[in-house]
Each structure stands twice: as structure tokens, then as C-alpha cells.
Amino acid sequence: MPDAIIHTERLTKRYGHARGITDVDLEVRPGEVFGFLGPNGAGKTTTIRLLLDFIRPTSGRALLFGLDSRRDSRAVRRRIGYLPGELTLYDSLSGVELLTFFAHLRGLPSIDGGRRVAKRLDCDLTREIKALSHGNRQKLGLVQALMGDPELTIFDEPTLGLDPLVQAEFFKLVDELRAAGRTLFISSHNLPEIQRLCDRVGIIREGRLLAVESVSDLKRRAVRRLELRFAEPVTTERFASVPGVRELAIDGLHLSCVVTGSVDPILRAALELRVEDVISHEPSLEEIFLAFYGNGVSGGPPPDAVPTAGAPAEEVSHAA
Amino acid sequence: MLRSVFGKVIHDQWRIVLGWAAFAGIWPAMYVALYPSIGAIGELQRMLEQFPPALREFFASSSLDLSSPEGFLNMELFTFVAPLLVLAYTVVVCGGATAGEEERGTLDLLLANPIPRWRVVVEKSAAFVIGTIVIGVGMWVGAAVGAAAVGVDLDLGLVGQAIVSSLLLGFALGGLALALGALTGRRWLAAGVSLMVAIAGFFLNGLGALVDWLEPWRPISPFYHYISNDPLTNGLDPGNVLVLVAWAVVGGVIAVVAFERRDLAR
Known part of the structure; x- marks a missing residue:
């Protein structure tokens, strides 16, 4: 389907025996908030890292915006914001410095977009990252992901370590991005969170996509x-x-x-x-x-x- | 400064590099400054002349002529200390170029930006080249200051060439560390193996001068190309320069290719 934001065809990644993903067919439509639900180790992060070309598929392929995730990786990444699951930032930089660095790498004219999100999340950009708490680092991770107002943002376990107030602010942010027509891909092992945020949800377990359901169906059942x-x-x-x-x-x-x-x-x-x-x-x-x-x-x-x-x-x- | 991966390395390293350059400069300054006050130099020279020629070769490929400050520097500084000062920097930073970020977990975040992987390797390498040159400048300035302070007549052009030779040795083994880091994703493995190769190369070159059957193997040691021509006496030899540059370039190319192809660890 050419107008899908994410489209994977039998996407497979094998590592040795147990891990990896098998024949994952995903379809994420423009403007939808797609949840990717599964227990830890189910293959959520593996799928995301395939989309971003950090690892290469054993077989199958992934298209983002109709572009091949491998061949056109740079063009693909230009249009994506990403919050990694196990977030590690550059400790020696401050928030402003981190955003400045990434803005240059992404060709953004300024870090104003990042400053706006930071203000929403009450994220202090002046302090050195090594002095930040886990929750504040997570906020900065969200800020850098959303800085360029990307067409697609991929969040890998976004609320891990966020306190409830910030979590609520993040939920509001997701609703606004949805209203603005942005496409979001949110992985989580937390069903209530997915139900709260997403329109549709893909359920993955042991590397296989079990089902894709609308959240309303999920709630009904x-x-x-x-x-x-x-x-x-x-x-x-x-x-x-x-x-x-x-x-x-x-x-x-x-x-x-x-x-x-x-x-x-x-x-x-x-x-x-x-x-x-x-x-x-x-x-x-x-x-x-x-x-x-x-x-x-x-x-x-x-x-x-x-x-x-x-x-x-x-x-x-x-x-x- | 934070406009590129190159700039980020400069931003992260400039203090360390300047500090290391100052430290590296102390050694030539110290040796040059001490030279005139070593009263027993003639005594030492006579003792060294008792050594079998092959053993003298082990220290430096020169004739161990302590009657000149260059000869003294060759033995004290360029045999071991200068290469170590340079290698300690190049091998560690090159080993960690990609593998350090991979192990710490910052690489995913960096590469989520629309930059190709090869540029990470190339831009970081370029920054390391600058850092290495700064360390070389520190050593040269140290020698010059030392010479001026005690009024020793030192050929600073030749000292410069000998330092360049040690920087090229640093690039050669840095290239190896870069390649190993990109291949394995493990920074200390990359740096450690490269340092061991350097030490093995040091002994191969030194012992190759003593042991007949080792002699033909000396050219596989980067140390042979660094010092065998005695750059402090004769200046740089283009052939040796080329071999060391080739080491660095081949290492860099392997690093780029490996890093482009590999699945990145998380």
C-alpha cells in the first residue's frame, strides 16, 4: 500500500534461537496513533531498530513513506523522530547543546521546536545531562524526538520512568499530535497506556505479530x-x-x-x-x-x- | 562547535587533547634541557660503544651517538616515549570511535538523525587526526622551548620530522583500532589488541636487528617504518611514510565498510 507510513512485508530478523521477529506484516496509516503491544523481549525494539536501519532484516522488507528502510535510510530518518527504549544521552552536554547538535544533524534552522516541547514538559535544558534524574532525561528524550515536528515519531516505551504528572502531559501531547495529523508509533508493554493513547494496536509476542486490533475492539473484549x-x-x-x-x-x-x-x-x-x-x-x-x-x-x-x-x-x- | 560529528568530537576532547599535548611536550623539553648537564655523557658514550652493534640497534636504529643532542633524543625519547605518548591517544580514541558510543548506548540516538554511518567514522577520524597533530605540536614546542632555554643547538626541522614519523605511527595503529572497533563494537578490545600489536611490533623491530631469522620480518612491524630510517638524522623516508599512511587508510576503509554493514549492538 503506497500511502502507508509504515509498511512491512514478512519482516524477519533472526538472532540465534529464541530472539528476533518472524514474518511481521505491519501497516501504519497516515495520521494514526499505532500501539505496538507486547511483553519485554517480544521483538518490539527489534522491529523498531529494523525500521531505523540500525539492524538489517534476515528477510522481508520495510517501507516507510513508501521508501525502503535500507536503501533510502537517510531520507527515511530525516522524517522520523525517535525515542529509544533504553535511553542514553551524551552526559557531557547540556540539554540545549544536545538539541543544538541534533538540530544541525537534521538540518533544522533552530531548536525552537525543542524549546516549546521542553516548556510543556517542564524540562530544564540548561543543566548538564549527567546531573539530570532519570525522569528528566526521559523528558529530554521526548523533547529531542519531537523537536523537528516529524511526520512520524517512534516512541519505544515512552513513559518508562516518567512521573504521573509528566505522563499526563505526555498523553496530552500525543492527543495534540494526533489532532495535528502526525503519525505516532508507540511501543509499550502496558495495555492501559496503549488503550489510552492509540487508535489501533498491533500485538506482538515471541517475535510474531498476533493480531492488529482497533483499541475499541480491544476494550470490548x-x-x-x-x-x-x-x-x-x-x-x-x-x-x-x-x-x-x-x-x-x-x-x-x-x-x-x-x-x-x-x-x-x-x-x-x-x-x-x-x-x-x-x-x-x-x-x-x-x-x-x-x-x-x-x-x-x-x-x-x-x-x-x-x-x-x-x-x-x-x-x-x-x-x- | 556542535554543528557536526566532527565538531562534537572537538567539543568533547579539546581540553583533554590540550592537556595531553602539554604533558607530551614536557618530555622532549626535559630531555633537551637535561642534555648539557649530563656530565658523564662521554662516559656513557664509551659504555654504549662497548655494546655489540646489534644491541645498539635495539634502542634506535641510529648509531647511538650521544655526542649530539639528536642522538641523545633518539635514544631517550624517540625509541619508546614519543611513540607511546602518541599511541596512547590514537589507539584509545580510535578504538572507541564507534564502539564507545555503541557500548554506552548513544549510537542509536545519533544514527536516528539523517546522517550516513560512514560519515560518523570519517568525521570522527578527521577530528582525531587534528587531535594527534596538536599532540605532535606540543612535543615539538617542548623540544624547541627546551633547546632555547639551555642554549642547545638542535635541528628543529629534523626533530619535527621525527615527531611526524611518530604521528604517522599513531595513525597506523589508530587505523587498526578504528577497524577493530567498527568490526567488533567493543572499544577496549579494539584499543587493547591494537596496543598489543604496537608492542609486538616494537619488539619485532628491535629484536629483528639482533636475530637473523627475524630480520626479514621487520617490515611487517609499523615500528620499523617509524624509526628504521632514523628520521631524526636523515629526515622522513617517503617509502616508510607511505607504508604507515597505507596502514591508516586501509584501517579506515575497513572500519567504514564494516560499520556500514554491521548490525549495531544496543
Whole structure:
């Protein structure tokens, strides 16, 4: 497809045995915020580094803006902003110096674009990078990626190490870039983050792209484990027929179950009684893979043979 | 200064290079300044003349004539100290040119910019050449100041040529370090192996003068091309210059080709 921003055809990179990616077919459209979701080691960074020509495919190819990622790498990189996953900056430079250096390498007339983003993120550009905290370095990483207002920005785990306030500011920034028609490619192992930011999401596991879904589909099919504590003992009958509820287990005051899709029906049913506590577990990536794709990951080992990687289950507790 | 990869190296290194140049200048200044006050020079000379000629060759390819300041400098400075001062810089910076950034993890960020990989190698190498020349100038100025201070009559043109010869030796082994760094992505491996090659070359050249069967192998040592012609007495020999330049150029070309082709480590 010629008008795709990113288009990969059976993109494959093998290193020895386990790592690498196999036959990845990706399609990122202009103006979309594309999430690339997978546990650590699934091949997200490998894919990104292939796009940027840091490593070369074993087979297959990648086109960006219709240009070959290898042959036309320079022209491709001219149009991309990039935040690496494990960000290392030049310690001896200050933020201003780093931006000045990169602006020259990119042929930008000034670092004003960078200064604007820095102001948004409250990033101090005057200090030497070696004196910055991890979070401030991450901010500077975002600033340099967005400095030239690139057509495509690739973020590899952008919110790692950002405090919640800066994270919120970053989310707003992404929304603005989306509104301005920029294309964003965001890799993450964090499902809620992808759901919050992205239009579509590619799910990668063990080097294979399992599926590409719209985020709304993903939400509709989302599973979560829900635990409720009541003020009085409850019976199974009351909840057995609630839509979307599986694995219902009731033990006196305590109910636990797995909900697919909206939690609205079960909460409505629960609120007919006195609820003392609600705990909702965000599913881990492995649970999502299981729920969505069963064990049928083409050729991969069964999930229980795979160490559980990715986001730990997040818990949100609300005292009633 | 931060307009290019070349400028970035200058920005990062100018203090270190100036400091190293000053340090490197102390040695020739010291040796030249000490020369007139070494009263026992005649004694030393007589002792050296007792040495078998082959052993004298080991120290320098010259005739070890201590009756001139040039001869004294040849033995004390240019046999070992001057090349070491230059090599310590070229081998370390060239070994780390690409491999240093690769190991630290800054290379991805640098190459996300629209610059070709070969330019990183070429621009950094160009900056290292400047740095090496500054160190050479430091040594020459040291010799000149030392000579002026104690009124020794030293041929500064020949001293310059001998220093240039040591810089060329630095470029030759720097080229090797550059290539090894680009091939392996490991800076200390690149610098370490290059330094070992330098030391092996030093002994091959020195022992080649003593041991008959080693003699034909001396030309594979870069030290042979650095010193065998005795540039402090005879000036630079174009053939030897060419060999050292070839070492550097071949190393640079291998570095560019390897770095263009390789998967970069993260």
C-alpha cells in the first residue's frame, strides 16, 4: 500500500534461537496513533531498530513513506523522530547543546521546536545531562524526538520512568499530535497506556505479530478479574446469569470472577447489595493473549512454558 | 562547535587533547634541557660503544651517538616515549570511535538523525587526526622551548620530522583500532589488541636487528617504518611514510565498510 507510513512485508530478523521477529506484516496509516503491544523481549525494539536501519532484516522488507528502510535510510530518518527504549544521552552536554547538535544533524534552522516541547514538559535544558534524574532525561528524550515536528515519531516505551504528572502531559501531547495529523508509533508493554493513547494496536509476542486490533475492539473484549466484598453473605444465583461473567467464585462475603467487556452489568447487580470493597485487576499481557488467542499462537510453545513477562497485574482498589 | 560529528568530537576532547599535548611536550623539553648537564655523557658514550652493534640497534636504529643532542633524543625519547605518548591517544580514541558510543548506548540516538554511518567514522577520524597533530605540536614546542632555554643547538626541522614519523605511527595503529572497533563494537578490545600489536611490533623491530631469522620480518612491524630510517638524522623516508599512511587508510576503509554493514549492538 503506497500511502502507508509504515509498511512491512514478512519482516524477519533472526538472532540465534529464541530472539528476533518472524514474518511481521505491519501497516501504519497516515495520521494514526499505532500501539505496538507486547511483553519485554517480544521483538518490539527489534522491529523498531529494523525500521531505523540500525539492524538489517534476515528477510522481508520495510517501507516507510513508501521508501525502503535500507536503501533510502537517510531520507527515511530525516522524517522520523525517535525515542529509544533504553535511553542514553551524551552526559557531557547540556540539554540545549544536545538539541543544538541534533538540530544541525537534521538540518533544522533552530531548536525552537525543542524549546516549546521542553516548556510543556517542564524540562530544564540548561543543566548538564549527567546531573539530570532519570525522569528528566526521559523528558529530554521526548523533547529531542519531537523537536523537528516529524511526520512520524517512534516512541519505544515512552513513559518508562516518567512521573504521573509528566505522563499526563505526555498523553496530552500525543492527543495534540494526533489532532495535528502526525503519525505516532508507540511501543509499550502496558495495555492501559496503549488503550489510552492509540487508535489501533498491533500485538506482538515471541517475535510474531498476533493480531492488529482497533483499541475499541480491544476494550470490548477486554478481560479483567474482579473482586467484590460485601457487607452481608451473597449467593451464587444472584450473579450466575450476569452477562460477561465467568469463573464466578463466591465465598461468604467475597466474590471473585472474570469479566469480559464492560463491567457495568456486574456492578449494577452488585449495587443492589451493600458493597464494601471493589478490586479490579488489570489483566497481564499473558492473560490477554490467553483470552484472545488461546494457545494457538502459530507454532509458539504453550503459554505455561513461557515465563510470564510484561506488565504486572495492576490493582485498583476502591473502598466503599 | 556542535554543528557536526566532527565538531562534537572537538567539543568533547579539546581540553583533554590540550592537556595531553602539554604533558607530551614536557618530555622532549626535559630531555633537551637535561642534555648539557649530563656530565658523564662521554662516559656513557664509551659504555654504549662497548655494546655489540646489534644491541645498539635495539634502542634506535641510529648509531647511538650521544655526542649530539639528536642522538641523545633518539635514544631517550624517540625509541619508546614519543611513540607511546602518541599511541596512547590514537589507539584509545580510535578504538572507541564507534564502539564507545555503541557500548554506552548513544549510537542509536545519533544514527536516528539523517546522517550516513560512514560519515560518523570519517568525521570522527578527521577530528582525531587534528587531535594527534596538536599532540605532535606540543612535543615539538617542548623540544624547541627546551633547546632555547639551555642554549642547545638542535635541528628543529629534523626533530619535527621525527615527531611526524611518530604521528604517522599513531595513525597506523589508530587505523587498526578504528577497524577493530567498527568490526567488533567493543572499544577496549579494539584499543587493547591494537596496543598489543604496537608492542609486538616494537619488539619485532628491535629484536629483528639482533636475530637473523627475524630480520626479514621487520617490515611487517609499523615500528620499523617509524624509526628504521632514523628520521631524526636523515629526515622522513617517503617509502616508510607511505607504508604507515597505507596502514591508516586501509584501517579506515575497513572500519567504514564494516560499520556500514554491521548490525549495531544496543
